[in-house]
Structures are given as C-alpha cells and as structure tokens.
Amino acid sequence: MVAIYVALIIYGRRTIDTVPRHLRDAVLADLKALGLDGYGKALPAEEKPAE
Secondary structure (H helix, E strand, O other), X not given: OHXXXXXXXXXXXXXHHHOOHHHHHHHHHHHHHOOEOOOOOEOOOOOOXXX
16 A cells, blocks of 8 residues: 555645545655655755765
8 A cells, every 4th residue: 555655646646635644654754765755855965074
C-alpha cells in the first residue's frame, strides 16, 4: 500500500493528508528518498556548509 500512495502523490492524485495515519511515516520516508515532500513537490536542495 505504501508504494501505491507514493505513486498517487507523485501523480498528483493524493496528498499526504489523505494517507492513513499508520502509513504516513513510511510514505513520507519513500517520498523523501525520491527528493519529494508529502505533496509531490521537490524538496529544497540541502546546501553543504563551507569548510
């Protein structure tokens, strides 16, 4: 079910708000691994601190 919700969010059919609570953490983790937030938008690029 996690993969289904991830796909639905990517294609704009659902948002993290509509994912059942017991699946939200897993769905968010998979989306984050793909560089996306719970609404299918790209996460801001993490800047590395200057050395």
